[in-house]
Amino acid sequence: MADIDTVKKVADLAALSIEENELEEYARDLDAIIGYMEQLSLIDTGNIAPMEHIVSVTNAFREDEVTNTDRREDLLKSAAVTKNNYYIVPNVVEQI
């Protein structure tokens, strides 16, 4: 059973703010989701090779070439705040 602390932690890691009175509901929902996924563990995978990726393609590479040009003006437009061609976000503290 997902407890309240787990919900708080997951929310914090995902940068979601959840009201105190919603925590229990989220815990129940999480439980239901995890329970649904649990069905996978019923399948016997003993003879199945581990899968690296959902598609069977490997080595999809691009050549090392510069193909993009400076599109600063266009791209900066999609930001809420910019200044002298920098993106601006609210002050952030140094983080590891």
Add this chain to the structure above:
Amino acid sequence: MPYEIVIGLEIHAELNTKSKIFCGCKNEFGGEPNSNCCPVCLGMPGTLPVLNKEAVIYAIKAGLAMNCRISEVSKMDRKNYFYPDMPKAYQVSQYDIPLCYDGYVEIEADGQTKNIGIERIHLEEDAGKLMHDPNGQGTLIDYNRAGVPLIEIVTRPDIRSPKEARVLFENIKSILEYTGVCDCQMQEGSLRADVNLSVRPTGQETLGTRTEMKNLNSFRAVERACEAEAKRQIELLEKGLKVVQETRRWDDSKQESYPMREKEESLDYRFFPEPDLVPIVVDKTLIKNIKASIPELPGARKKRYINELEIPAYDANIITSDMKIADFFEEATKVCSNYKLVSNWLLTDLLRLVKEKGQDVMQKLTAQKFGELMVYYDKGEISQASAKKVLDIVSETGEEPGSLIERLELKVQRDENLVESIVKKVVQDNPKAVSDYKSGKTKAFGFLMGRVMAQLKGNGDPEQIKRLLTRELKSLME
């Protein structure tokens, strides 16, 4: 109580590719803010990354040069975190299957040779740069560096002293330079190290509590930070206190570190396989081709210089630590086979010129001309002072040493009859000095020699002048 220091390094090196790791943006340092960005590296919804093949090749090359095993199949993973240096809210890196693992790099420090284990080398993308607005108007972000390909080299905790840490970092830098994997411009941040350090009473098996130090971008900073941190930890233990496991930032200007603010909740990156990128499969042919492209590495070169060219170990170390210098040396020795002479002049005079005038002097001078000049000097055709003069001029103008020596009339004059006649004339013209000499004032001999040398415009052979002058004075005294 004696303590043992245990250190491991994490070295980040930006790869020398033309474009970024997942998009066709330019990989360059110092461009206008946000000028090398596109929807992919800015993490716009709906965009898809495509892995740069050259980045994979460089990572494998670094791995092979550090004696690593290469994963036949590896993959990229997402490291999730919220911090605006990555616009996607995650960094694409490698978690459980790095491209390279289980290697080693040889170091020589404190008179000992040993191998430091390389645990893994993985491929990842660099993050953008944050600048804190001095007016407190928010944080400014430049995403030019976001998506620049990077390798992280993680060593085993095999390092036992600050000096070893420094030498290992130096050796890894040389290897990355020789292989062309990274340009190693440390002042631009393309090569940087984090240090993990703990101390334990000598003889104790279990490791002490370690701290991590970030922000080390010079060899000296690594050595000093290790010294200061070991001292700090030992002092804590001596006082009966505990070392706290934490991340610290080293301030090289103040020579001290301070703890970085950590989130209350311990970080959990929730790694998972990157769904937008497919696995990387490395076949034997590719490994073989990459191996063939690796030049003779600094360690091997150094040994060859010491054993075959009989260059002192200390000198060989300096020459091979910079590939440009080593290549220059090698070229020059093809012209002048007095290896020790070439090495001496290279380490003193050439490096002085490089320091004074920058790396360009090596292009102006060329190893060929440097070698030719050494031949003239080695054969005694020009004096040491003239050789230095020629070196200075050639490094400015690029003129041929031979024609310059001719033009400035710098060839040593050894014509026995000519020198003898000058000696006789100088003796005749300086009766005072001669009588001083006769009365036992040996200083006068030096004066007379100087007069002869001046007549020869400095191009005399001191041994020959000494011999002829001695003979002349002797004949006068009989």
